[in-house]
Amino acid sequence: MxxxxxxxxxxxxxxxxxxxxxxxxxxxxxxxxxxxxxxxxxxxxxxxxxxxxxxxxxxxxxxxxxxxxxxxxxxxxxxxxxxxxxxxxxxxxxxxxxxxxxxxxxxxxxxxxxxxxxxxxxxxxxxxxxxxxxxxxxxxxxxxxxxxxxxxxxxxxxxxxxxxxxxxxxxxxxxxxxxxxxxxxxxxxxxxxxxxxxxxxxRGLQGARLVLETGTKDVHSGTTGGAARNPIGELCQLISQLYDAKTGKVKIPGFYKDVKKLTDAELKNFLASGFDVKRWIQVYGFKSIRTKNKAEILRRIWAEPTFEVHGIVGGYTGPGIKTIVPPRAEAKISMRLVPDQKPDKVFKLLKDYVKKLNPDVQVIKENSLExxxxxxxxxxxxxxxxxxxxxxxxxxxxxxxxxxxxxxxxxxxxxxxxxxxxxxxxxxxxxxxxxxxxxxxxxxxxxxxxxxxxxxxxxxx
Missing domain, CATH: 3.40.630.10 (Zn peptidases)
Incomplete structure (x- = not known):
């Protein structure tokens, strides 16, 4: 029954x-x-x-x-x-x-x-x-x-x-x-x-690929270097304009506008959770991290958005050095989002800012999660x-x-x-x-x- x-x-x-x-x-x-x-x-x-x-x-x-x-x-x-x-x-x-x-x-x-x-x-x-x-x-x-x-x-x-x-x-x-x-x-x-x-x-997610093509083939860095554009270098510069790699702070205008504020009660729960900074560092094998302040770490990993670079592809990656200027480079990035950010809105902010900084870079949308x-x-x-x-x-x-x-x-x-x-x-x-x-x-x-x-x-x- x-x-x-x-x-x-x-x-x-x-x-x-x-x-x-x-x-x-x-x-x-x-x-x-x-x-x-x-x-x-x-x-x-x-x-x-x-x-x-x-x-x-x-x-x-x-x-x-x-x-x-x-x-x-x-x-x-x-x-x-x-x-x-x-x-x-x-x-x-x-x-x-x-x-x-x-x-x-x-x-x-x-x-x-x-x-x-x-x-x-x-x-x-x-x-x-x-x-x-x-x-x-x-x-x-x-x-x-x-x-x-x-x-x-x-x-x-x-x-x-x-x-x-x-x-x-x-x-x-x-x-x-x-x-x-x-x-x-x-x-x-x-x-x-x-x-x-x-x-x-x-957290949600918005992934993207940043692609820059400045040529059609590898060229000699001695005969062309200085005049030729280097797409890897330009992407590295662009990434540094999108976020501060040392602090994690995202520089895209409007990026933080819709972030839901962490309440005092939530932070209190976070701090009472038993989270151990030393153990966390050990488990994930870090040699160094951006901060060791417990409250700040918990804010960053649970309640704040991020910008991450997952990989940069381009040029020569074999042993030693091959002295070329590559024709193409690609950066694979994503942004972890928090309530009340919207993936589509954040992607538009990214795309518009990249266009302003380097209009030759293609911004290709990848997976989105709210x-x-x-x-x-x-x-x-x-x-x-x-x-x-x-x-x-x-x-x-x-x-x-x-x-x-x-x-x-x-x-x-x-x-x-x-x-x-x-x-x-x-x-x-x-x-x-x-x-x-x-x-x-x-x-x-x-x-x-x-x-x-x-x-x-x-x-x-």
Whole structure:
């Protein structure tokens, strides 16, 4: 019958046994999905994306869910559903199963060969976001099999790492399948192994390429140097006019105009989050940073926009020096945005300013993601706090997060329901880094956390 809640003490006893019993099954399934290289930004991996989506459907069906592969103009989205009773509330759980590219000398293990060492799971996608996705699936199976009165849907995207260009198409075309009361997202980082976080804000993103062509071929720097324009040098000069690389301050006129002011209460929460500057420096391997002031770091990484240069391409890059003036150069840049900045407006500001500074530079628009700002109070936020305290015995902090998840903004726009973040990844897990990993401690605690969350939100009216 809808709404009947089983005794929590009985649930806990069964849950502890369940988590112990499913470890091997969890590891086997995680290994299967990790060894499918679902790299979304490289079109040559389209076959692997389809293979990964088929495997995801198989996993859901194996756990008793209805499941289908929803086609879009790009990569598919896998949708799973388990209806315990139409009268029960419904939660949608969002994860992504596509991954970043991987490889190179810094990887000490094959990135797409699943490896278990001392309770750690190595491989691209283990923490971002295949491990958390499967953790939620194992928790969902337990919940529905043990009478928790909640309906559960899974939304597994395969284009998140590529900016979610077709997620809105999916939402619009499958809206009849997405009648839910709330959304749970598990694709975020803790502050440290001893401090979970519940983000309520995400930065957006506007990417661009700056391209300058001043010739048709490499030319001799002795016979042409001094008169020939050097596109690499000019792009470096342009970049220095767009932002101050030493301070991070963006110089584009109007760039900061729409930035939502950080409140005193938010900053107080940030400072009480348990963030440790020395540990943060160590985890990310920095030799030096722009400031060591804790409040200033937290403002910069969670609540302020940025301008970053990801790469400059052009000229000779082999051993030694080749004395040429190159004909072309390209800079790959992006700007992380915060509420209430709009990607289109920021891109226009960039393009107009570049045209003023160097009209020969092409400004080519890349991926756009809007920033997200949600609530950190109310019954769903309270349920998330209680869930993490139960699953890990740790009190979480409410923070904003520096990364971007395009699908979240789309779900907020179209589904119009509360969205809560319960991430399981740690800074040590290596999001987007070589030697990415996940671990059983986070998976087992995560299963308990999600079950507690489902139990509590099943009673929210």
């Amino acid at each position: 809808a709404g009947q809640l089983p005794n929590w003490e009985n649930i806990v006893e069964k849950l502890n046994s369940y988590v112990d019993d499913v470890r091997k099954e969890f590891e086997q399934m995680l290994g299967e999905i990790v060894e499918v290289p679902t790299i979304s930004m490289d079109p040559s991996y389209k076959g692997e994306i389809e293979k990964g989506a088929d495997l995801a459907v198989e996993f859901l069906k194996k756990f008793g869910f209805e499941a289908k592969k929803c086609q879009t103009p790009g990569n598919p989205v896998v949708l799973g559903s388990y209806i315990t009773d139409p009268k029960n509330p419904t939660v949608a759980i969002y994860n992504h199963l596509d991954v970043q590219p991987a490889g190179g000398p810094e990887w000490v293990r094959e990135p797409f060969k699943f490896t278990i060492e001392d309770g750690k799971y190595y491989g691209r996608g283990t923490t971002d976001d295949k491990g958390p996705a499967l953790t939620a699936l194992f928790a969902a199976r337990f919940a529905v099999e043990n009478g928790i009165p909640i309906n559960i849907k899974f939304i597994w995207e395969f284009e998140e790492e590529n900016g979610s260009p077709n997620f809105e198409y999916f939402i619009k075309n499958y809206k009849s399948d997405l009648k839910v009361n709330s959304v749970l997202v598990s694709d975020t980082l803790w502050i440290s192994p001893q401090k979970p976080s519940i983000p309520y804000g995400l 920033p997200y700002y949600g609530e950190f109070t109310g019954p769903y936020a309270e349920a998330a706090v209680k869930a993490l305290e139960f699953g890990f015995g740790l009190k979480p902090a409410f923070i904003r997060e520096g990364g971007s998840i395009g699908a979240v903004v789309t779900m907020k726009k179209h589904l119009k329901v509360p969205i809560v973040f319960i991430g399981l990844s740690l800074p040590e897990h290596g999001y987007h880094e070589p030697n990415e990993n996940f671990d059983w401690r986070q998976a087992s605690g995560g299963m308990k956390t999600f079950v507690k969350y489902f139990y509590d939100i099943s009673q929210i009216k």
